[in-house]
Each structure stands twice: as structure tokens, then as C-alpha cells.
Amino acid sequence: MLDLSGKVAVVTGAGSGIGRGISLALAAAGARIFASDLLLERAEETARLVREAGGEGIPQQIDVTDPDAVQGMAEAASHEFGRLDICVANAGLFRNSSILSMPLEDWNQLMAVNVTGVFLTVQACAREMIRHGNGGRVITLSSVAGERANRGGFAYSGSKAAVRMMTRCWAQDLAAFDITVNSIAPGLIDTPMGDYIWGHVKPETAAAVPANRLGIPEDIGKLACWLASDEADYITGTYNVMDGGYLDRPFDRSGLDAERALNTGLSGDELLAALDGAGQDGFSAGVTRRAELELG
Ligand SMILES: NC(=O)c1ccc[n+]([C@@H]2O[C@H](COP(=O)([O-])OP(=O)(O)OC[C@H]3O[C@@H](n4cnc5c(N)ncnc54)[C@H](O)[C@@H]3O)[C@@H](O)[C@H]2O)c1
Numbered sequence: 001m002l003d004l005s006g007k008v009a010v011v012t013g014a015g016s017g018i019g020r021g022i023s024l025a026l027a028a029a030g031a032r033i034f035a036s037d038l039l040l041e042r043a044e045e046t047a048r049l050v051r052e053a054g055g056e057g058i059p060q061q062i063d064v065t066d067p068d069a070v071q072g073m074a075e076a077a078s079h080e081f082g083r084l085d086i087c088v089a090n091a092g093l094f095r096n097s098s099i100l101s102m103p104l105e106d107w108n109q110l111m112a113v114n115v116t117g118v119f120l121t122v123q124a125c126a127r128e129m130i131r132h133g134n135g136g137r138v139i140t141l142s143s144v145a146g147e148r149a150n151r152g153g154f155a156y157s158g159s160k161a162a163v164r165m166m167t168r169c170w171a172q173d174l175a176a177f178d179i180t181v182n183s184i185a186p187g188l189i190d191t192p193m194g195d196y197i198w199g200h201v202k203p204e205t206a207a208a209v210p211a212n213r214l215g216i217p218e219d220i221g222k223l224a225c226w227l228a229s230d231e232a233d234y235i236t237g238t239y240n241v242m243d244g245g246y247l248d249r250p251f252d253r254s255g256l257d258a259e260r261a262l263n264t265g266l267s268g269d270e271l272l273a274a275l276d277g278a279g280q281d282g283f284s285a286g287v288t289r290r291a292e293l294e295l296g
Contacts, residue, residue, distance in 0.1 A: 002229040005030030008081040009228070010073060012064050012121050013091030015042020017191025018141065020049070021217020022088050022224040027055030029225050031086060034077035036060040038091070064091045064117030074124035083132045086228045087125035089118040090141045092159075094193055096152045100275055107155055114159035119166065122181070126174055135178030137228045140167045142183045142239065144247045151256065160185075164239050171237030180236035182227050187243020189215040208252075211244025 009026045013019035015037030023033045027050040035050065035057055037043035043059035050057030058080060062069040078084040093113045095106045122138055129136035145153055146160030167183040174181055188194060188209060198205040206214045223242050226232055241247055263271060 002029045002225050002231065004086075004225065004228060007031040007085040007228070008034065008077060008083050009086035009088065010034045010036065010077045010084065010121075010125055011088040011090060012036050012062070012073075012117070013038075014046045015039055017193055018186065018189055018217050018220050019088070019090040020046045021219075021221040022090060022139075023050060023057070024053065025218065025221025025225050026086065026088075026228060027053060027057060029229070030055075031228070032056040032058075032081050034058050034060060034073070034080070036062045036073050038063050064089075064121055065112040067120055070117075070120040071124045073121075074128045078128040078132065083134060084125060084128040085134060085136050087122060087129070087136065087138045088141075088224060089121040089125075089138070091117055091121075092141060092193075094197060095155055096197070097155065098152050098275070099154055100272075102155060110155050110159055114156070115162050115166075118163055122166075122170060126170075126177075126179055129179055130177050136174075136180075137232075138167075138170065138174070138179060138181040139224055139227050140181070140183045142167070142185045144185050144187050144241060144243050146185065147241075148247060151259075167239070168237045175236060180227075180232065182232070182235060182238045182240060184220060184223055184227070185239055185241045185243070186220055187215055187241070187246035189217060189220060191217060208249055209244045209246045210249065211246075213244065215242065215244060 004026060009031045011019050011023045011033060014023045014035035023035050023046050027033050033050050033055065035043045035046040040059065040061035043061060047057035047059035060073055060076065062073045064070055074084065091113060093110055095110045097106065118140055122140065126138065140163050142163040143160040145157045146164050150157060164183055167181050171181040188205060206212065219242060223240060266274060
């Protein structure tokens, strides 16, 4: 069992799925948890679960796109517990839309949370870690989507590729302060976000994973614990895929074929009208949904 006793961890997006799984795993290893989320009741639920399991958990409502709120989160955690050792920049959103139909508003929101929110979180936490002088561990959540191109995935995949490269650069920036920075790249993890994206085809989706099951937040929690532990003190700037082999799955051409079928016998204007008609529900005549995370 890894020992994180005495350590203090900030986890963003801690109120659901992977963030909750990581919070509970870190707490089980002895870390005290500052559980933050956009939705207070979700953060409170995670903090309650941590305490029920015998740990220390404090909830906080913050929006990771708000610089002052993120700064307040890092300061509050380090003042409350007297130190800050672990930062898990987990909060993220999913949007799926073709380059032909992505609304600017969706793009801006996705980048604000998935890229700017991660930057603000890591900056504020790293500065608190340096203030306390104990080194630290930063963990970011990228995705296998940041490595493999998906139709309709340019914005989400682009944001996760950015997280991957920012992580490597931050490892260089923070090495002199004994702060390691590593990324976890999950595959298909069974969470509310996953449910929203492929919940309607869950058994087929699980069957497409070479390990023959979806991942669960506890899987990611184990890896986060290891990366946060003394065992991982010589690993930094890395990208850790945890996906049951999903990244190397065969190409699925079903959506592409539907789109090609649409692109026969229509004029250019008719084709664009058909795509716009699929519009907010996705491109490919509805083959790909515009998945939108429901925030409460
Ligand atoms: N589930 C998967 O299959 C999967 C795969 C790869 C990567 N990821 C990444 O893992 C992370 C967690 O995903 P999940 O599946 O647990 O998602 P989730 O939707 O279940 O949970 C995300 C949490 O983040 C919070 N959040 C959203 N916007 C926020 C904001 N502006 N400020 C603060 N909190 C905010 C939400 O309230 C929610 O509690 C995300 O970064 C996601 O992109 C997930």
C-alpha cells in the first residue's frame, strides 16, 4: 500500500467520475483532500465520502476558468492544512462537433475549462508548493483522444493534446523546485461524462476495448496514487496511458460511410444544408452526436 500520510491534495472536478475516484484513492493512502468542483453539492458529496472512509476532506465550489477563484482554492488548501503537496488538474468538459458545425461558444467554453483551467490550477498550486518548500506532485488529465484523431473530436482532442504538451513543459519549469508534473491519459472510463458520450451504446463500447471492459475511476485512482507517491520521484514530464488497450483499436468506419452516403447526388448547397440540419445534434446526419455535458 502506498503511503501518502501527511500529504495534502487539491483535486479539481472532484465531484464526479475520475476526480472523485482519484480523491478517494489519495485519501485511502492517507492524503488530506481539498475537493473542489463547479457544483458545490458534488464537491460536498466527495468530501463526505472521504470522511466516511476515515479520511479528511474539505469541499469547495470553484470554477477553474476564474483566476481569482483558482488562486483562492490553492491558498485556502495550503492555509487550511498548512501545506500543499499534490495537485490534480482534473476538471474537464467534452464537446463533439465537426469543423463544419462547431459553434464558437462551445469552442471557447471547452478551451476555457480544458486548457486555461488546467493552466490556472497548476500555476496557482505550484506557487503554493514553492512557498512551502516541500516539493510536490502535479497530475494533469489528458486523454487518449489527445493522441488519436477522431471525426468530430478536433476541439476535445486538441485541448487534450495541449494538456499533454503543457505537462511536459511544466515538468521542465518546475524540476528545479522538486515538483514533478505528469499526465494521465485515460481511455474509456465509466463516468457521467462517459455515460453522456457513449452511454447509449455501452455494451458495444466496452466490447471495443481490448481488455473487454470499460475503465473505472478506481483504475485511474491507483495510477494517480502511484504518481503522487515517493515511488515516482524520478518520473516527470510523462504521459501515462491507462486504457485497456483502446488506443490501438482498429479503425471504425461506420460513421464515415454514413457521411459518404450523404455526399452523393447532392449539390454543395444541399449538402451544407443537410449538415446544418444535422447541425446541433452533430454532423454525419446524426451519426455523431453533439454531446454536451449537463452541469446539473
Ligand atoms: N470519462 C472518460 O472516459 C475520460 C477519458 C479521458 C479523459 N477524461 C478526462 O478526465 C477528466 C474527468 O472526466 P470525468 O469522466 O470524470 O468527467 P465528469 O463529467 O464525470 O466530471 C467532471 C467534473 O468536472 C466538473 N467541472 C466541469 N467544469 C468545471 C469548471 N469550470 N470548474 C470546476 N469544475 C468543473 C464537473 O462539475 C464534474 O464534477 C476530464 O478532464 C476528462 O476530459 C475522461
